[in-house]
Amino acid sequence: MLLALFLFIFSIDLLTVSLSHMNNSVAQDLFQATRNPFISLFIGLLMTALIQSSSTVTASVVAVVAAGNMSLDQAVPMVMGANIGTTLTSTLVSFSYIMKKKEFKRALSAGVVHDIFNIMTVLILLPLELNFRLLSGSAIKLAHFFAPDDNFTGPVVYNKVFTRPVTEWISDTINIPFVTTILAVFIVFAAIKILATSVYKAFVSDSFKEISNMIFKKTWLSFIYGVFFTAAVQSSTVTTSLVVPLVATKKVTLKKAFPFIVGANIGTTITAALAAIYKSEAAIALAIAHFLFNTIGAIIILSFPQLRNLPVRLAIYMGKKSVKSRFLGFAYILLTFFIIPFLLIYFTQD
Numbered sequence: 001m002l003l004a005l006f007l008f009i010f011s012i013d014l015l016t017v018s019l020s021h022m023n024n025s026v027a028q029d030l031f032q033a034t035r036n037p038f039i040s041l042f043i044g045l046l047m048t049a050l051i052q053s054s055s056t057v058t059a060s061v062v063a064v065v066a067a068g069n070m071s072l073d074q075a076v077p078m079v080m081g082a083n084i085g086t087t088l089t090s091t092l093v094s095f096s097y098i099m100k101k102k103e104f105k106r107a108l109s110a111g112v113v114h115d116i117f118n119i120m121t122v123l124i125l126l127p128l129e130l131n132f133r134l135l136s137g138s139a140i141k142l143a144h145f146f147a148p149d150d151n152f153t154g155p156v157v158y159n160k161v162f163t164r165p166v167t168e169w170i171s172d173t174i175n176i177p178f179v180t181t182i183l184a185v186f187i188v189f190a191a192i193k194i195l196a197t198s199v200y201k202a203f204v205s206d207s208f209k210e211i212s213n214m215i216f217k218k219t220w221l222s223f224i225y226g227v228f229f230t231a232a233v234q235s236s237t238v239t240t241s242l243v244v245p246l247v248a249t250k251k252v253t254l255k256k257a258f259p260f261i262v263g264a265n266i267g268t269t270i271t272a273a274l275a276a277i278y279k280s281e282a283a284i285a286l287a288i289a290h291f292l293f294n295t296i297g298a299i300i301i302l303s304f305p306q307l308r309n310l311p312v313r314l315a316i317y318m319g320k321k322s323v324k325s326r327f328l329g330f331a332y333i334l335l336t337f338f339i340i341p342f343l344l345i346y347f348t349q350d
Helices: 002-021 025-033 037-051 054-066 072-085 088-097 101-132 134-143 164-174 177-215 219-233 236-248 254-267 270-276 281-303 305-324 326-347
Strands: none
Touching: 002 054, 002 164, 002 177, 025 037, 037 054, 037 072, 037 101, 037 326, 054 072, 054 177, 054 270, 054 281, 072 101, 072 134, 072 281, 088 101, 088 236, 088 326, 101 134, 101 236, 101 254, 101 281, 101 305, 101 326, 134 281, 164 177, 177 219, 219 236, 219 254, 236 254, 254 281, 254 305, 270 281, 281 305, 305 326
């Protein structure tokens, strides 16, 4: 775990250094494209759907902000998109039950409820962010408590961590920012996977099976366990994928598992927080914005019974329809995570 944490800090620092040196036209075009919040949203969704790690994407976005290549306003929609993209895995896990009709119906419902919740959160908070800067504005104010001297408008200044001599040496040796960036992203991904696996095997795998029946009995306990479990393994993908078999085999109902999934959404924000510890004040603000996005979304949706029940009802409906036509489930995945984002990116280009 210590090795994985060291690798994570090292990779984020390497990513920050490499991005600060990147000035090629492709990178600049990409960063320019994210000025459109909808393109930024769908890029975040696609990137996460392709590599299946919102932790990697959000940590990388923090590094981009820290390097001064992207503003906070550009980065917030991308993090929102990453939240939707990460739900693909749990939906794919449900297809392992496709040959068992009743179990597949419950499994798919458990898989898509996370998708629906995050899509609803984006639909509620994205307009508020675009019109009133709800998340970025609040994050900047909160970040001033940690970095009172930063105005978030001037040149980005970031702190140097203990790995900086090594990362600068590697960057200078390779001397190709794009290659260094790819290497850094790969190490970020590997570090998160190692950390998730080591924590899961050390503390969670056996205990989760033993106490799963207990934690889902009370809504608040299920929610809290979802937060801390996901924070420990740094992967909401792992958390929500564990819930799918439990719902499929009727060990827990979807309604009782839903608060656990919502808690997982908040727990996964720990990765961005870790990535921002040694970075610029703007990067700290992005980590706070990520936390606010998931937390405010959870509060709004869980506080109102009609909203709270809507993701569960829609997921159950989707499960029933997919049993009648297996093709519907595959069509849902292709449309939600790939085709619609590609088309919207194409049609919303300036």
